[in-house]
Amino acid sequence: MPQPQVIVAGAGPIGLVTALGLARRGVAVTVLEREPGIVRSPRAMVYHNGVLPGLAELGLLDDVEKAGVRATELAFWDYANQEAIRFDLGHFEGHEPFPYNVHLGQDRLADIALEHLREYEDCQVVFGALVTGFEQDEAGIRVSAYVGGHLTTYRAQYVIGTEGAASPLRTMADLGFEGMTWPERFVAVNVRYDFAGLGYADSNMVVDPVMGGIVARIDTEDLWRITYHEDSALPAETVPARIVEFFDRLLPAGADYAMTQYSPYTMHQRAARSFRHGRLLLAGDAAHITNPIGGLGLTSGLFDSYVLAPAVAAVLAGTVDDAVLDEYAAQRRQVFLDYASPRASDFKTLVFNSTDRTQLDQTLGTLRAAAADPAIALEALRVSQPCRTPSLVDAPSLSASER
Ligand SMILES: Cc1cc2nc3c(=O)[nH]c(=O)nc-3n(C[C@H](O)[C@H](O)[C@H](O)COP(=O)(O)OP(=O)(O)OC[C@H]3O[C@@H](n4cnc5c(N)ncnc54)[C@H](O)[C@@H]3O)c2cc1C
Numbered sequence: 001m002p003q004p005q006v007i008v009a010g011a012g013p014i015g016l017v018t019a020l021g022l023a024r025r026g027v028a029v030t031v032l033e034r035e036p037g038i039v040r041s042p043r044a045m046v047y048h049n050g051v052l053p054g055l056a057e058l059g060l061l062d063d064v065e066k067a068g069v070r071a072t073e074l075a076f077w078d079y080a081n082q083e084a085i086r087f088d089l090g091h092f093e094g095h096e097p098f099p100y101n102v103h104l105g106q107d108r109l110a111d112i113a114l115e116h117l118r119e120y121e122d123c124q125v126v127f128g129a130l131v132t133g134f135e136q137d138e139a140g141i142r143v144s145a146y147v148g149g150h151l152t153t154y155r156a157q158y159v160i161g162t163e164g165a166a167s168p169l170r171t172m173a174d175l176g177f178e179g180m181t182w183p184e185r186f187v188a189v190n191v192r193y194d195f196a197g198l199g200y201a202d203s204n205m206v207v208d209p210v211m212g213g214i215v216a217r218i219d220t221e222d223l224w225r226i227t228y229h230e231d232s233a234l235p236a237e238t239v240p241a242r243i244v245e246f247f248d249r250l251l252p253a254g255a256d257y258a259m260t261q262y263s264p265y266t267m268h269q270r271a272a273r274s275f276r277h278g279r280l281l282l283a284g285d286a287a288h289i290t291n292p293i294g295g296l297g298l299t300s301g302l303f304d305s306y307v308l309a310p311a312v313a314a315v316l317a318g319t320v321d322d323a324v325l326d327e328y329a330a331q332r333r334q335v336f337l338d339y340a341s342p343r344a345s346d347f348k349t350l351v352f353n354s355t356d357r358t359q360l361d362q363t364l365g366t367l368r369a370a371a372a373d374p375a376i377a378l379e380a381l382r383v384s385q386p387c388r389t390p391s392l393v394d395a396p397s398l399s400a401s402e403r
Pocket of ligand 1: 009010011012013014015032033034035039042043044045046047106129130131132162163164165168188227265283284285286292294295296297298299300301
């Protein structure tokens with residue numbers, strides 16, 4: 001195995017998708033992941049149609065669609081009145097390459113990206129490699145990691161930190177993680193039950209101060225994700241008992257559902273002061289984190305990746321100056337602060353904190369009018385597109401035969 005040109009810290013979805021973007025451009029990459037395999041906790045699962053062209057460009061979309069499910073309808077529910085305001089994603093037909101979203105657990109996206117990476121000889125993924133530090137100078141950057149209990153040093157030209165919200169590389173580079181933490185506890189639960197039989201769309205924002213949450217289909221065999229919130233003062237150990245109480249309220253009496261996975265989370269709106277520190281670049285949750293309502297977290301990370309991988313590859317090939325990486329850092333940070341984070345906060349506030357009924361009625365009225373008018377619905381449905389920033393290098397787009 002040749003010495004890597006780039007080290008990617010963290011084999012989450014953003015690390016692996018970024019590594020694949022680099023590998024496809026001929027860059028030798030080593031991915032270091034602290035866990036023994038892909039992390040399976042229930043997290044992102046909605047891929048907005050805006051990110052699908054990027055997955056197609058990487059050759060991933062066919063496999064992602066095979067493993068996942070196409071989502072064609074989104075609904076906002078007024079829980080108090082059991083009214084659903086439905087939006088048809090078919091409005092994107094003729095306006096976007098893919099007139100649907102795809103739902104799939106982010107661990108499965110990581111599996112698929114890993115499978116594709118294995119086709120590149122110059123690329124390796126090392127599991128059980130805990131990244132602990134880095135040092136850089138004009139010649140390159142060195143990353144230290146514990147691998148099988150031994151402290152090992154890896155050398156490269158660049159390091160991409162995609163090791164999630166607690167990023168040790170970001171901390172070591174003293175890049176901060178400014179913002180706020182929401183006071184509530186969020187609980188994500190995977191459940192087998194026929195929610196479609198109750199009238200739920202593929203993706204639903206249920207608006208209510210007590211019963212608010214997300215209800216979204218994960219597969220065609222009635223696996224659904226429900227994310228709700230609770231007072232964080234309640235004991236964490238008794239979350240499972242309260243999940244049962246929540247489903248007793250949400251579902252008809254005697255409903256026969258099966259919980260397959262759950263995980264409590266704290267949610268934040270935060271971003272690093274810079275997404276670049278010399279030869280260290282940050283992407284995904286290591287760079288920015290948002291609450292998941294509206295599905296803009298992984299979305300933002302994917303758009304980081306789509307811009308970063310071609311830019312780093314072009315810098316290594318000597319076709320652009322490395323100042324392009326400053327542009328990456330500035331543009332991706334700005335779009336997160338100006339759009340993704342405030343938009344996700346608005347969704348979160350609507351779903352969980354709509355305590356003023358008059359104001360809520362106004363919002364629901366606007367949504368109802370939007371749903372009834374295809375042109376306004378189309379604009380309302382453009383949730384992910386504003387997170388996108390253009391390519392910073394003139395990377396030729398791949399032909400269909402290369403996909
Ligand atoms: C309940 C929930 C639902 C969500 N739903 C959506 C959604 O539908 N759509 C959406 O866009 N976003 C969603 N998000 C957000 C999404 O999950 C995150 O944005 C996404 O996980 C970010 O991916 P990542 O690869 O940057 O980081 P991570 O997924 O956190 O991956 C980081 C990886 O780095 C590894 N690592 C950590 N430390 C080290 C170290 N020191 N050395 C080596 N490896 C290390 C970790 O083990 C992990 O594998 C959701 C989040 C939650 C909690």
